[in-house]
Amino acid sequence: MKNADQNKQTAEGGDNGVLRIKNLTKRFGAHLVLESISLGIEKGKTTVVIGPSGCGKTVLIKHLIVLLRPSSGEVYFKGRRIDNLREQELNEVRMHYGFLFQGGALFDSLNVFENIIFPIRQHFRINDWKVVEDLVKSKLSMVGLDGFQNYYPANLSGGQRKRVALARAIALNPEVILYDEPTTGLDPIRADIINELVLKLRRELGITTVVVTHDMKSAYKIADRIIMLHRGRLVADGDAEHIRNHPHPVVQQFINGQVSDEDLAALRMSGTVSQTQFMPRDFAK
Amino acid sequence: MIETLGARTIRGINNAGQFARFAWQSVLTSVRSIGHFRTYPLVLSQMNIIGVRSVPVIMVTGAFVGMTLAVQAYDQLAGMRLEEHLGVLINISVVKELGPVLAAVMLAGRVGGALTAELGTMNVTEQIDAIRSMGTDPVRHLVAPRVLACLLLTPVLIIYADLLGILGGYFVSVWQLGINSGAYWMFSASGVELYDVLVGVTKGFFFGCAIALISCYKGFTCKEGAQGVGQACTEAFVASFISILALDFALAVISKAIYNSFWPFKSLVS
Ligand SMILES: Nc1ncnc2c1ncn2[C@@H]1O[C@H](COP(=O)(O)OP(=O)(O)OP(=O)(O)O)[C@@H](O)[C@H]1O
Numbered sequence: 001m002k003n004a005d006q007n008k009q010t011a012e013g014g015d016n017g018v019l020r021i022k023n024l025t026k027r028f029g030a031h032l033v034l035e036s037i038s039l040g041i042e043k044g045k046t047t048v049v050i051g052p053s054g055c056g057k058t059v060l061i062k063h064l065i066v067l068l069r070p071s072s073g074e075v076y077f078k079g080r081r082i083d084n085l086r087e088q089e090l091n092e093v094r095m096h097y098g099f100l101f102q103g104g105a106l107f108d109s110l111n112v113f114e115n116i117i118f119p120i121r122q123h124f125r126i127n128d129w130k131v132v133e134d135l136v137k138s139k140l141s142m143v144g145l146d147g148f149q150n151y152y153p154a155n156l157s158g159g160q161r162k163r164v165a166l167a168r169a170i171a172l173n174p175e176v177i178l179y180d181e182p183t184t185g186l187d188p189i190r191a192d193i194i195n196e197l198v199l200k201l202r203r204e205l206g207i208t209t210v211v212v213t214h215d216m217k218s219a220y221k222i223a224d225r226i227i228m229l230h231r232g233r234l235v236a237d238g239d240a241e242h243i244r245n246h247p248h249p250v251v252q253q254f255i256n257g258q259v260s261d262e263d264l265a266a267l268r269m270s271g272t273v274s275q276t277q278f279m280p281r282d283f284a285k
Numbered sequence: 286m287i288e289t290l291g292a293r294t295i296r297g298i299n300n301a302g303q304f305a306r307f308a309w310q311s312v313l314t315s316v317r318s319i320g321h322f323r324t325y326p327l328v329l330s331q332m333n334i335i336g337v338r339s340v341p342v343i344m345v346t347g348a349f350v351g352m353t354l355a356v357q358a359y360d361q362l363a364g365m366r367l368e369e370h371l372g373v374l375i376n377i378s379v380v381k382e383l384g385p386v387l388a389a390v391m392l393a394g395r396v397g398g399a400l401t402a403e404l405g406t407m408n409v410t411e412q413i414d415a416i417r418s419m420g421t422d423p424v425r426h427l428v429a430p431r432v433l434a435c436l437l438l439t440p441v442l443i444i445y446a447d448l449l450g451i452l453g454g455y456f457v458s459v460w461q462l463g464i465n466s467g468a469y470w471m472f473s474a475s476g477v478e479l480y481d482v483l484v485g486v487t488k489g490f491f492f493g494c495a496i497a498l499i500s501c502y503k504g505f506t507c508k509e510g511a512q513g514v515g516q517a518c519t520e521a522f523v524a525s526f527i528s529i530l531a532l533d534f535a536l537a538v539i540s541k542a543i544y545n546s547f548w549p550f551k552s553l554v555s
């Protein structure tokens with residue numbers, strides 16, 4: 001009875017989204033990070049979340065897989081409410097997700113190969129290791145790291161770690177992939193290869209994708225839809241064209257990388273560098 | 286002043302409640318994961334880290350306890366011309382109290398610290414969240430193997446500490462203090478019962494469980510940053526230490542009650 005009710009509600013939302021958020025509010029103590037956000041994410045589309053640093057993008061994307069629980073509001077996956085499930089029940093749901101952490105979050109006690117097979121090993125019994133080796137090889141070549149199977153995360157560069165984490169996130173061929181800043185810390189060419197990879201996965205497997213990024217070039221390239229967060233609220237929502245021509249000054253400043261007048265004034269007010277800071281040369285004599 | 290006191294009390298009760306829930310969950314998960322083939326390699330590797338590498342340290346601890354007891358107790362007993370009873374005193378103390386408690390404290394420092402630091406670092410670098418994001422229960426994957434390994438190995442390590450304590454006491458008593466070897470063993474054997482050894486070893490199960498649960502809990506709830514991890518390790522050690530002593534007291538009371546109520550049947554058992 002209750003379930004039918006929930007289904008009706010989501011249907012009434014007028015959006016057959018794979019993922020839906022309703023009136024999501026998140027506080028950490030007194031700090032209000034997200035305020036009453038509602039959002040539906042469509043199947044097989046790529047949604048890009050942009051916004052200034054610290055505006056709550058990571059917090060938002062973690063709610064989609066319920067790594068964080070809302071202070072109030074609801075999260076739905078395929079019409080089923082998931083924000084109030086117990087951890088054990090959530091584990092079933094999370095099998096359908098891939099999540100790329102902003103910091104990679106590789107297991108540093110395991111090597112690259114073991115990291116990538118971790119999700120496979122947790123859910124399937126491996127009978128034929130040859131198949132698994134081939135799978136790891138193919139996932140690693142997708143991110144340009146074949147041959148690094150035996151490296152430990154400590155011996156990889158920051159960008160390499162990120163790419164291994166990406167390979168791990170797609171290891172189970174999930175239905176939904178959530179990427180937290182996949183291209184940050186990569187050189188422009190690598191970043192573009194990741195963009196192509198995101199496009200390829202969506203095109204060939206119809207994967208529903210949510211990407212958090214600061215990188216507008218990448219956003220324009222991969223997005224079917226771009227949403228912008230600012231001070232805990234959605235300020236813009238639409239395709240790339242819509243965002244480019246958005247009237248809101250905050251959006252224009254963000255996509256053009258311009259500093260706002262307030263911020264500039266604050267910087268000027270802080271005085272000249274030599275007045276405020278001791279340099280090593282001050283102690284030379 | 287009263288306000289801070291109240292706030293502290295509430296926080297304390299909150300923490301205790303959280304810990305109780307964590308501990309309950311962990312114990313349940315550990316029991317359940319005994320039936321899973323996937324846990325065994327994890328438990329074995331933890332047993333290697335926790336158990337095998339602790340053996341030398343534990344043995345040294347045990348040996349010194351036995352040796353020190355011999356030196357300390359000799360004068361008092363010699364004053365009463367009872368020095369041949371030295372063996373009873375040393376071996377009872379080692380087997381019932383000092384062996385288990387000191388071995389557990391040693392483990393709390395060696396293993397507890399490492400567990401907290403490892404899990405704490407995994408927590409602050411989001412590795413625990415990564416496990417959750419892949420649909421695996423971090424308690425099952427991380428806590429259960431550690432709890433099981435500690436539970437199984439602490440009693441074994443206590444036996445090592447006991448053995449070395451007994452040997453250490455023997456060497457000092459017989460070789461250095463010149464007590465007759467035959468008399469030493471005879472009095473020891475008549476004074477130490479199997480029950481005493483069992484009590485000591487049983488304590489190991491409780492101590493091991495407490496060390497693992499507290500250290501894992503502190504790691505899981507560790508605050509951000511290098512300082513957070515350091516603080517969690519310190520707190521884990523202090524909490525483990527206190528609970529070892531508290532458990533030791535409680536178990537002493539309980540084991541005595543059990544012993545007394547079964548005293549009449551003792552002749553049937555042995
Ligand atoms: N676990 C937490 N406890 C307390 N505050 C938090 C926590 N996680 C995030 N915050 C706060 O939420 C706000 C948003 O953080 P979030 O990580 O989502 O930013 P972001 O948009 O991803 O920024 P960036 O682009 O720099 O990654 C920050 O101000 C941060 O202080």
Ligand SMILES: [Mg+2]
Pocket residue numbers: 057058059102180
């Ligand atoms: Mg972020």
